[in-house]
Amino acid sequence: MRHPFTSSPRSAAGRAIAGLLLCAAATGAAAQSLTTAPPANVLVLSAEASTEVVQDLLTITLQVVREGSDAGAVQSQLRQVLDAALTEARKAQRPGQVEVRTGAFSLYPRAAPKGVGIAGWQGQAELVLEGRDLPAISALAGRLPGMSVARVGFGLSREARERVATEVSASAIARFQQRAASYAQQFGFGGWSVREVNISGGDVAPSGPMPMFRAARAMAAAPADESQPVEAGRATVSVTVSGSIQMSAR
Known part of the structure; x- marks a missing residue:
């Protein structure tokens, strides 16, 4: 007969396991509380830089x-008109300066009166001139046979966009560093270090009214054998640097 105050080996082992589980849970909770504790002396800030540049791509x-x-x-x-225009345009091609490519080509029926049957067919073909040599492109557009201007647009070439984005990024980073040092000093800290940082932007946004509409009206009124007048606008390139810093005593 087992004494009422005597524990079986199984129950003793169970209590030991339960104790180990409680210890592990407590240790895990303590570790989690340490890892999730909010960092101290951390400052979140951002800085932006932008510049205006003349659009160099027509x-x-x-x-x-x-x-x-x-x-x-x-x-x-x-096809006859497009082939003739292509033959003439290819003579003026220069990589990066004057590029030539075909655009949309469409053909669709015109409905007869009252929507019964087909009255005829209408189609259109496009030729696109693009590059950094604005005078050459505008002159070429004015002398291609059988073609009229549909759209005019300006932008930044890849080379100009990369160069300007690099310059603006350097300015934004410098402003971020200046603000970080100034804020850390104002809060009574002697130093700081970057915890995380994000650089975004580099996009091009037109500055002011788009000049393409003025140019398109002028081109439509010009004789077909004359250089078409164009006027490039300006674009704004912006870069934002955002992140957090760790302020320290030194």
Whole structure:
């Protein structure tokens, strides 16, 4: 007969395991509380820099429109005009300065009166001129046979965008560092270090009204054999540096 105050080996082992589990849980909770404790003397801040630059990339889209009763004839007319314009434009091609490519080519039916049947066919073909040599592109657009201006746009070339973005990023980083040092001193700390940082931006935004509409109106009024007047606008490139710093005594 077992004494009422005598524990079995199984129950003693169970209590030992429970004690170990409680100790492990307490240790884990303490470690978690240490890792999740909010850091002290941390400051979140951001700085931004931007600059305006003249857009150096011109894009002129030319088009030819034809219509007729036969879809094949309309398509053939479009190709003839486009091929002639391409032959002339390729003579002026220079990598990066004057680039030539074809754009959209479409052909669609025109509905007859009251929507019964097809009255004919209408189509259009596009030729795109793009590059950094604005005078050469505008002159080329004015002398291509059978083509008229559909759209004009300005932008920044890849080379200019990368160069400006690098310069603006350096200015934004310098402003971030200046603010970090100033804020740390104002809070009574002698030093600081970067905890995390993020650099965003480098996008190009037009500054003021888009000049393409003024240019398009001027080009539409100019004779077909003259250089088409264009006026480049300005663009703003902005970069933001944001993050957090650890302020310290030294």
